[in-house]
Amino acid sequence: MIAPRTHLDRLEAEAIHILREVAGQCQNPALLFSGGKDSICLLRLAEKTFRPGRFPFPLLHIDTGHNYPEVIAFRDRRAAELGERLIVRSVEDSIARGTVRLARPDESRNRHQSVTLREAIEEFGFDCLIGGARRDEEKARAKERVFSVRDEFGQWDPKNQRPELWRLYNAKAPAGGHVRAFPLSDWTELDVWQYIAREGLELPSIYFAHPRPCVRRGGLLAPVTELTPAREGETVETLWVRFRTVGDITCTAPVASRARTIAEILRETAATTVSERGATRLDDQTHEASMEQRKREGYF
Amino acid sequence: MDTVLRFLTCGSVDDGKSTLIGRLLYDSRALLVDTLEGIERTSRRRGATAPDLSLVTDGLIAEREQGITIDVAYRYFRSGARTFIIADAPGHEQYTRNMVTAASTAQLAVLLVDVRQGLTAQTRRHALLADLVGIPALAIAVNKMDLVGFDPAAFEAVVYAFEEFAEASGLRARRHYIPMSALLGDMVVERGEHLPWYLGPTLLEVLERTPVEDGAREKPFRFPVQWVCRPREATDPLLHDYRGLAGQVTSGTIAVGEEIVVLPSGRRSSVTAIEVGGVPRERAVAGDSVMIRLADDLDVGRGELLVRADEPAPALARTLEADLVWLDPAPLAPRRTYLLRHGTREVQARIEAIAWNLDVATLERVPAHELAMNDIARVRVKLAQPIAADLYEALRDTGSFLLLDPATWDTVAAGMIRGTQ
Numbered sequence: 001m002i003a004p005r006t007h008l009d010r011l012e013a014e015a016i017h018i019l020r021e022v023a024g025q026c027q028n029p030a031l032l033f034s035g036g037k038d039s040i041c042l043l044r045l046a047e048k049t050f051r052p053g054r055f056p057f058p059l060l061h062i063d064t065g066h067n068y069p070e071v072i073a074f075r076d077r078r079a080a081e082l083g084e085r086l087i088v089r090s091v092e093d094s095i096a097r098g099t100v101r102l103a104r105p106d107e108s109r110n111r112h113q114s115v116t117l118r119e120a121i122e123e124f125g126f127d128c129l130i131g132g133a134r135r136d137e138e139k140a141r142a143k144e145r146v147f148s149v150r151d152e153f154g155q156w157d158p159k160n161q162r163p164e165l166w167r168l169y170n171a172k173a174p175a176g177g178h179v180r181a182f183p184l185s186d187w188t189e190l191d192v193w194q195y196i197a198r199e200g201l202e203l204p205s206i207y208f209a210h211p212r213p214c215v216r217r218g219g220l221l222a223p224v225t226e227l228t229p230a231r232e233g234e235t236v237e238t239l240w241v242r243f244r245t246v247g248d249i250t251c252t253a254p255v256a257s258r259a260r261t262i263a264e265i266l267r268e269t270a271a272t273t274v275s276e277r278g279a280t281r282l283d284d285q286t287h288e289a290s291m292e293q294r295k296r297e298g299y300f
Numbered sequence: 301m302d303t304v305l306r307f308l309t310c311g312s313v314d315d316g317k318s319t320l321i322g323r324l325l326y327d328s329r330a331l332l333v334d335t336l337e338g339i340e341r342t343s344r345r346r347g348a349t350a351p352d353l354s355l356v357t358d359g360l361i362a363e364r365e366q367g368i369t370i371d372v373a374y375r376y377f378r379s380g381a382r383t384f385i386i387a388d389a390p391g392h393e394q395y396t397r398n399m400v401t402a403a404s405t406a407q408l409a410v411l412l413v414d415v416r417q418g419l420t421a422q423t424r425r426h427a428l429l430a431d432l433v434g435i436p437a438l439a440i441a442v443n444k445m446d447l448v449g450f451d452p453a454a455f456e457a458v459v460y461a462f463e464e465f466a467e468a469s470g471l472r473a474r475r476h477y478i479p480m481s482a483l484l485g486d487m488v489v490e491r492g493e494h495l496p497w498y499l500g501p502t503l504l505e506v507l508e509r510t511p512v513e514d515g516a517r518e519k520p521f522r523f524p525v526q527w528v529c530r531p532r533e534a535t536d537p538l539l540h541d542y543r544g545l546a547g548q549v550t551s552g553t554i555a556v557g558e559e560i561v562v563l564p565s566g567r568r569s570s571v572t573a574i575e576v577g578g579v580p581r582e583r584a585v586a587g588d589s590v591m592i593r594l595a596d597d598l599d600v601g602r603g604e605l606l607v608r609a610d611e612p613a614p615a616l617a618r619t620l621e622a623d624l625v626w627l628d629p630a631p632l633a634p635r636r637t638y639l640l641r642h643g644t645r646e647v648q649a650r651i652e653a654i655a656w657n658l659d660v661a662t663l664e665r666v667p668a669h670e671l672a673m674n675d676i677a678r679v680r681v682k683l684a685q686p687i688a689a690d691l692y693e694a695l696r697d698t699g700s701f702l703l704l705d706p707a708t709w710d711t712v713a714a715g716m717i718r719g720t721q
């Protein structure tokens with residue numbers, strides 16, 4: 001008897017297939033690794049895809065300089081454990097070069113990652129970037145192909161996407177442009193947590209509940225850090241929180257939680273009534289189409 | 301056992317596809333609070349009194365401005381033991397290629413018909429495309445029943461017209477007809493109060509009951525090689541000579557010890573190991589992504605196909621008879637050479653002849669010398685090198701191909717193999 005395959009088995013097999021199409025069709029790909037939970041899953045999938053060989057691509061992180069130190073330490077340790085090459089390019093360097101100009105010194109650097117990413121693509125000549133984006137995250141992402149074409153400015157044109165049929169993925173980069181590959185396209189937040197549980201994957205500590213000074217702002221919790229001090233009139237409270245997603249400190253909010261194990265997080269995720277981005281993104285609140293606009297500018 | 305059903309909504313412009321998906325998710329309580337609040341905010345800003353549920357999937361700026369769907373939106377939800385992967389396709393003719401994208405992986409199509417309009421050319425085109433790519437089940441949602449006073453005769457008229465069309469065009473899919481109002485929710489998740497004369501299942505019941513087994517394991521083994529793993533670790537005796545053929549089993553099963561044939565070269569060997577991430581397994585089945593090692597050190601690479609020596613082999617073909625859907629805004633240039641992608645293999649190809657071009661309105665097979673976007677045609681394709689081809693009805697993965705334009709690398713056509721030479 002052959003064991004029946006579960007939904008996770010199928011998602012895993014499809015993701016491996018997608019990663020191998022990158023390896024088979026692209027000359028010079030890279031895998032975006034941020035130390036976040038989705039890209040941690042990508043790394044496990046890459047192990048299942050390519051071991052006992054090495055990954056046929058380096059890992060790439062675009063560092064805003066405003067990341068949680070736990071996450072950066074985790075990123076470096078994980079890359080070292082895997083014995084794979086990690087390339088880090090910093091928004092700070094783009095600021096120093098003058099290619100990124102901040103309107104205010106304390107402005108969020110999240111959006112500016114697109115510039116640094118584009119510079120890294122030019123520097124290394126990448127023709128494909130593998131990312132951990134999921135279609136369940138946001139309404140513009142719900143529209144994107146598994147292999148998504150970008151022009152030479154890194155822009156996504158949602159009105160002109162390539163047809164994508166069956167499992168016949170077209171990973172060929174257009175002249176001057178590149179492609180982005182999203183092996184987790186069909187995964188949901190719950191699938192990701194179930195995969196982390198099944199594979200026993202390690203995560204940066206801030207994914208688990210911990211006490212943290214926060215303020216309440218616009219219906220969300222904003223973490224109080226050196227970079228993000230409390231504003232006038234706000235009261236700082238130390239609350240039990242965890243992060244559902246980790247990103248730039250200035251725009252990622254934690255959620256109130258006591259979940260200290262993966263099993264507890266799974267229970268909360270299955271019962272949640274608020275989406276991952278809705279609960280955590282201080283930047284998406286501003287405009288109905290913030291994500292689409294950022295993607296058009298070359299965001300992940 | 302958990303199962304997955306991939307389905308799409310299709311049909312003419314404005315027949316209510318996006319509204320239906322919004323309604324299905326809303327009434328299944330699968331919409332999260334913030335998503336719903338966003339939709340309510342946007343609806344209110346536009347002066348609507350009730351939330352416009354088409355905004356659940358119409359997420360692009362241009363879509364919201366124009367009130368139409370441009371490209372496919374994917375949505376996920378669970379009901380009982382089943383996971384649904386929903387693709388909400390656009391109805392607009394200009395975006396037919398996006399509908400084809402969604403249809404190619406679907407196991408069921410929900411075809412919407414506006415009960416007041418009946419079948420349009422686009423309804424027919426989508427039904428034919430769904431049939432062409434072999435979707436086994438069709439749920440014909442006769443929508444906007446509220447606008448005809450929930451009149452059973454109006455529903456029956458659409459059923460009659462569609463059956464007539466299905467007969468004339470030889471549609472093979474199992475068909476369910478459901479009268480509904482996506483706007484009010486009748487017969488989507490809830491039965492509602494307006495359609496007491498309809499005794500069949502709701503849409504959700506149809507979705508939950510549709511069988512999903514594709515029988516791929518019972519078919520002959522096919523394994524397109526995607527990538528070769530050669531660690532070449534000079535100092536590690538285990539890895540020094542390691543050669544793993546990485547790929548996904550598209551059909552059938554394979555076990556350690558079984559004899560295989562490599563196509564198109566015809567060389568034979570046997571399987572010594574099956575691994576995932578270096579961990580051994582006894583066997584692999586359709587859908588599994590694995591690494592296969594062979595007894596003989598054959599020089600096998602991407603683009604080659606492993607099959608089992610004791611099963612029927614695919615044909616080595618240099619000429620294909622195929623149904624082709626032209627997807628590119630630039631028409632087919634008959635003299636040009638395109639790149640044909642079959643599994644992981646790429647060969648140069650030319651369209652040698654067009655047997656006919658299907659007139660969607662009359663179902664006539666019209667002689668043609670050129671193909672434009674959205675055309676559905678029977679063609680003969682000439683290949684520079686042979687491919688190991690199956691028929692699409694028998695084996696989807698090894699029976700389909702794409703044509704890429706070598707100037708842009710865009711995907712310009714999708715083909716289903718109906719015969720080989």
Ligand SMILES: Nc1nc2c(ncn2[C@@H]2O[C@H](COP(=O)(O)OP(=O)(O)OP(=O)(O)O)[C@@H](O)[C@H]2O)c(=O)[nH]1
Binds near residue numbers: 311320370391
């Ligand atoms: N009265 C009534 N109106 C409906 C019903 N379903 C949808 N509509 C309306 O029909 C219009 C078009 O609905 P959509 O859901 O955007 O149509 P669509 O099929 O997704 O359109 P495209 O994707 O652009 O082809 C909207 O104004 C809906 O409110 C229904 O059952 N009854």
Ligand SMILES: [Mg+2]
Binds near residue numbers: 369388390
């Ligand atoms: Mg629509």
